[in-house]
Amino acid sequence: MRRGDxxxxxxxxxAGIAYTISAQGLAVGRALGEPGAAARFVQISDSHxxxxxxxxxxxxxxxxxxxxxxxxLPEQPDFVVHTGDITHLSxxxxxxDAHAILHTLRAPLIALPGEHDVLGNDFxxxxxxxxIKGATDGGWASWDAxxxxxxxxxxxxxxxxxxxxxxxxxxxxxxxxxARPPSTPIVVFTHVPLYALFPSWGWTTQDGANALALLRPxxxxxxxxxxxxxxxxxxxxxxxFASAMSTAYPQPAPGTAPKPGPLALPHDGLLHAIGxxxxxVDRGDADFQDHSLGAGA
Amino acid sequence: MKRILxxxxxxxxxxxxxxAAPTPTTATVHLRNxxxxxxxxxxxxxxxxxFVNDDDDAHTVTATDMSFDSKGLDTHQxxxxxxxxxxxxxxxxxxHPFMKGTIIVKDAT
Numbered sequence: 252m253r254r255g256d257x258x259x260x261x262x263x264x265x266a267g268i269a270y271t272i273s274a275q276g277l278a279v280g281r282a283l284g285e286p287g288a289a290a291r292f293v294q295i296s297d298s299h300x301x302x303x304x305x306x307x308x309x310x311x312x313x314x315x316x317x318x319x320x321x322x323x324l325p326e327q328p329d330f331v332v333h334t335g336d337i338t339h340l341s342x343x344x345x346x347x348d349a350h351a352i353l354h355t356l357r358a359p360l361i362a363l364p365g366e367h368d369v370l371g372n373d374f375x376x377x378x379x380x381x382x383i384k385g386a387t388d389g390g391w392a393s394w395d396a397x398x399x400x401x402x403x404x405x406x407x408x409x410x411x412x413x414x415x416x417x418x419x420x421x422x423x424x425x426x427x428x429x430a431r432p433p434s435t436p437i438v439v440f441t442h443v444p445l446y447a448l449f450p451s452w453g454w455t456t457q458d459g460a461n462a463l464a465l466l467r468p469x470x471x472x473x474x475x476x477x478x479x480x481x482x483x484x485x486x487x488x489x490x491x492f493a494s495a496m497s498t499a500y501p502q503p504a505p506g507t508a509p510k511p512g513p514l515a516l517p518h519d520g521l522l523h524a525i526g527x528x529x530x531x532v533d534r535g536d537a538d539f540q541d542h543s544l545g546a547g548a
Numbered sequence: 549m550k551r552i553l554x555x556x557x558x559x560x561x562x563x564x565x566x567x568a569a570p571t572p573t574t575a576t577v578h579l580r581n582x583x584x585x586x587x588x589x590x591x592x593x594x595x596x597x598x599f600v601n602d603d604d605d606a607h608t609v610t611a612t613d614m615s616f617d618s619k620g621l622d623t624h625q626x627x628x629x630x631x632x633x634x635x636x637x638x639x640x641x642x643x644h645p646f647m648k649g650t651i652i653v654k655d656a657t
């Protein structure tokens with residue numbers, strides 16, 4: 252597949268997209284489910300439990316559909332990662348409702364907060380419901396599995412503006428990565444884009460460049476995130492980025508509307524624009540397959 | 549009859565401005581199309597601003613110095629804040645950090 256074709260296929264309307272982001276930044280169509288894959292997980296994002304506007308009047312049902320589809324996969328993933336905005340307004344009821352659905356996943360759950368989960372800059376409701384096992388007190392975490400070093404970075408801190416990692420976490424990341432050889436495959440999960448994807452819509456991390464400088468020496472780095480409710484891929488040297496669809500509703504592509512926000516589509520269109528992502532990491536290369544909830548997906 | 553109605557009307561107005569009545573709103577700021585409208589409001593100490601979310605997305609009214617924070621405001625939800633100290637307060641939306649507003653609070657004379 253030519254690169255241009257690949258890019259044109261990576262749109263939030265697509266179902267069942269399979270591609271590899273290799274170290275050369277080339278997209279290579281590749282069958283999933285090959286034997287010997289080192290690591291296999293599923294990404295979901297932006298469920299916004301509690302949202303009840305025209306763009307999706309029943310976000311609980313669409314999250315439930317994603318969970319059911321993941322539970323029905325013939326081979327269960329190592330884990331399911333939720334890259335934030337679990338709730339819409341951080342209320343106890345919304346956390347309870349999200350918790351009830353997400354804990355029916357058969358695979359272990361790793362859930363990050365989005366800015367919607369920490370409104371009032373209060374991380375306690377998120378941490379009491381979804382704190383990652385082995386995480387630091389602040390909530391960020393790392394672990395090794397299947398030859399991959401996984402890192403969870405929280406970039407929804409809000410000091411004078413939202414979208415910050417903060418020096419405590421950056422110091423932790425520096426120490427976390429220091430002892431590792433550059434050949435270690437790294438997979439990073441965040442909520443907000445770690446690079447300046449579209450700053451005028453807030454789709455950037457203010458101090459993201461500091462984290463990227465620490466990751467750049469590694470041969471294979473994949474950064475998976477949410478926040479923007481659509482699939483956008485980006486390659487910067489050894490750093491490969493891919494945002495995920497929401498389980499709730501899409502948002503406009505950057506710059507195609509006066510502002511970001513819930514995009515109301517006809518019901519069929521909605522189902523094609525939301526879903527989940529299968530990922531497998533083999534020798535550092537991450538293969539993705541995005542599944543929408545639309546017919547035939 | 550007319551006189552009685554007039555008296556009742558005056559009584560109603562009197563109640564509305566009495567010190568024991570709920571805090572009166574001095575100004576209203578709409579959260580509309582991902583913007584604070586109007587973006588700059590000048591008030592006096594003791595004045596109260598009503599913030600109204602007109603959008604289909606959630607917003608917050610969060611002071612840059614963290615001195616006030618509405619937390620999450622859902623569609624059509626409102627929030628009031630009374631400014632007791634003079635100064636210039638800049639604020640933003642935690643969900644849409646490009647939304648910025650300013651409240652200028654002058655000493656009541």
